[in-house]
Amino acid sequence: MFNQRIKIKEVLAMVPGQGEITVMGWVRTLRNNQFIALNDGSCNENLQIVLELGSFDESLLKKLTTGSSLRAVGRLEDSQGKGQRIELKARTVEILGGSDAEKFPLQPKKHSLEFLREIAHLRFRTNTFGSVFRVRHALSFAVHQFFHERGFVYLHTPIITASDAEGAGEMFKVTTLSFDQTPRNEGGEVNFKEDFFGRPTNLTVSGQLEGELAAMGFAEVYTFGPTFRAENSNTTRHLAEFWMIEPEVAFNDLEDNMNLAEDFIRYLISYVLEHNRTDLEFLDARLAEEEKQKPQAERSETGLLEKLESVAGQDFERISYTQAVEIILQSPAFKKKKFKYDLAWGMDLQSEHERWLVEKHFKKPVIVTDYPKEIKAFYMRQNPDGRTVAAMDILAPGIGEIVGGSQREERLDMLETRMREMHIPVEQMWWYLDTRRYGTVPHAGFGLGFERMVQFVTGMTNIRDVIPFPRTPKNAEF
Ligand code: ATP
Numbered sequence: 001m002f003n004q005r006i007k008i009k010e011v012l013a014m015v016p017g018q019g020e021i022t023v024m025g026w027v028r029t030l031r032n033n034q035f036i037a038l039n040d041g042s043c044n045e046n047l048q049i050v051l052e053l054g055s056f057d058e059s060l061l062k063k064l065t066t067g068s069s070l071r072a073v074g075r076l077e078d079s080q081g082k083g084q085r086i087e088l089k090a091r092t093v094e095i096l097g098g099s100d101a102e103k104f105p106l107q108p109k110k111h112s113l114e115f116l117r118e119i120a121h122l123r124f125r126t127n128t129f130g131s132v133f134r135v136r137h138a139l140s141f142a143v144h145q146f147f148h149e150r151g152f153v154y155l156h157t158p159i160i161t162a163s164d165a166e167g168a169g170e171m172f173k174v175t176t177l178s179f180d181q182t183p184r185n186e187g188g189e190v191n192f193k194e195d196f197f198g199r200p201t202n203l204t205v206s207g208q209l210e211g212e213l214a215a216m217g218f219a220e221v222y223t224f225g226p227t228f229r230a231e232n233s234n235t236t237r238h239l240a241e242f243w244m245i246e247p248e249v250a251f252n253d254l255e256d257n258m259n260l261a262e263d264f265i266r267y268l269i270s271y272v273l274e275h276n277r278t279d280l281e282f283l284d285a286r287l288a289e290e291e292k293q294k295p296q297a298e299r300s301e302t303g304l305l306e307k308l309e310s311v312a313g314q315d316f317e318r319i320s321y322t323q324a325v326e327i328i329l330q331s332p333a334f335k336k337k338k339f340k341y342d343l344a345w346g347m348d349l350q351s352e353h354e355r356w357l358v359e360k361h362f363k364k365p366v367i368v369t370d371y372p373k374e375i376k377a378f379y380m381r382q383n384p385d386g387r388t389v390a391a392m393d394i395l396a397p398g399i400g401e402i403v404g405g406s407q408r409e410e411r412l413d414m415l416e417t418r419m420r421e422m423h424i425p426v427e428q429m430w431w432y433l434d435t436r437r438y439g440t441v442p443h444a445g446f447g448l449g450f451e452r453m454v455q456f457v458t459g460m461t462n463i464r465d466v467i468p469f470p471r472t473p474k475n476a477e478f
Pocket residue numbers: 168169229231237238239240242244401402403404405447448449450451452
């Protein structure tokens with residue numbers, strides 16, 4: 001058995017005086033041909049490995065370059081030097097894989113996030129991405145734990161769908177048809193009968209519609225999977241492939257839905273505050289450093305940990321869309337034309353409006369409800385006023401929209417009428433409408449963009465830095 005190593009995170013918690021131990025990992029630096037800083041991804045802190053001068057071959061020492069990998073066996077000792085409590089006094093060091101110091105792109109110095117994105121295959125070996133992806137892992141685990149504790153069923157909804165009715169965004173087509181000799185009908189259109197599924201298919205933009213079907217049997221379900229949007233938006237918060245969590249709950253109204261979403265977000269934050277303290281402290285310091293580079297006026301007033309603790313500890317603000325528009329129109333910022341986009345009742349809030357509301361006005365997350373029906377999806381429940389629907393968006397500081405949700409239209413006639421108005425193919429959606437025909441109930445759900453949540457928790461500005469291999473327009477490397 002080769003792998004008898006102890007993880008560095010565990011080693012760093014041990015006391016000297018036991019027998020020999022084995023560690024393996026990647027060399028961050030070698031100092032004075034004597035001190036190796038070794039990292040294995042279990043935490044950002046390195047283990048110092050001490051080589052007694054003269055006891056190791058010159059040829060070995062030459063290979064101990066940044067990026068090389070090794071196995072070391074030895075005893076733990078109290079460290080003589082500053083900067084670490086303990087160190088490993090090596091008896092043997094064995095190189096597992098060398099790394100050409102001239103060519104290895106990751107030098108032991110500060111690299112820009114933009115540069116690291118170009119070497120995304122290597123950025124797991126940096127402290128920033130170590131912390132980000134450990135936190136990402138913890139958040140996914142917490143997602144499942146939250147719903148599991150509450151008796152929800154985890155539903156795997158399809159990645160390939162035939163429905164293009166959700167209207168959430170542009171879709172990627174899925175096909176096995178040849179581009180050179182596309183089969184066509186007499187009229188010249190593509191003959192999808194010859195395609196793999198015998199009909200046009202796409203990558204899913206949301207698991208919601210299928211989630212609703214299952215909620216009509218299990219009452220409480222959630223999905224957590226990849227979703228795809230071919231939207232050509234090059235922003236710091238849009239990906240073409242992102243992960244979404246979508247609970248769907250029978251018997252919930254809009255208020256129940258808001259309560260669930262708020263509990264969920266605060267649970268996730270509390271979970272990482274409790275379990276990932278060291279990584280969050282690192283990210284807090286990293287963000288503070290980044291903020292220092294900005295002009296005074298653009299700096300955020302609160303640190304990362306402070307922000308997370310405050311969000312976990314207080315209720316979100318809840319206002320209607322109508323109130324939100326009113327507040328923005330009355331604001332000095334709007335009157336002084338500080339916003340790029342115009343706003344009036346009936347128009348969608350732009351991200352600058354959303355961010356002003358949460359960051360400048362309320363200074364905490366805000367749930368905006370009851371949007372005009374014209375700017376929301378067909379399945380949202382119509383309010384008695386005839387103009388708005390029971391929708392809710394949650395806006396978070398630094399991010400903008402993090403959750404989109406609604407109470408669903410459970411009344412068959414209302415739903416069908418709205419679908420026809422919005423040119424949704426009613427016949428094709430027979431299976432969806434069946435839920436309203438057979439035992440329909442009030443129900444509600446929402447979608448939380450997982451990467452936006454990771455951004456919020458880690459304080460990373462760009463969404464490309466919270467998913468291992470980002471997919472964005474003109475970029476699918478790795
Ligand atoms: P936005 O207005 O920011 O584009 P949306 O209204 O299209 O968002 P929904 O369709 O309601 O978003 O999706 C639910 C959630 O999924 C959003 O609140 C957001 O957190 C996340 N989300 C949506 N689009 C993307 C994307 N392209 N990349 C990453 N996350 C996304």
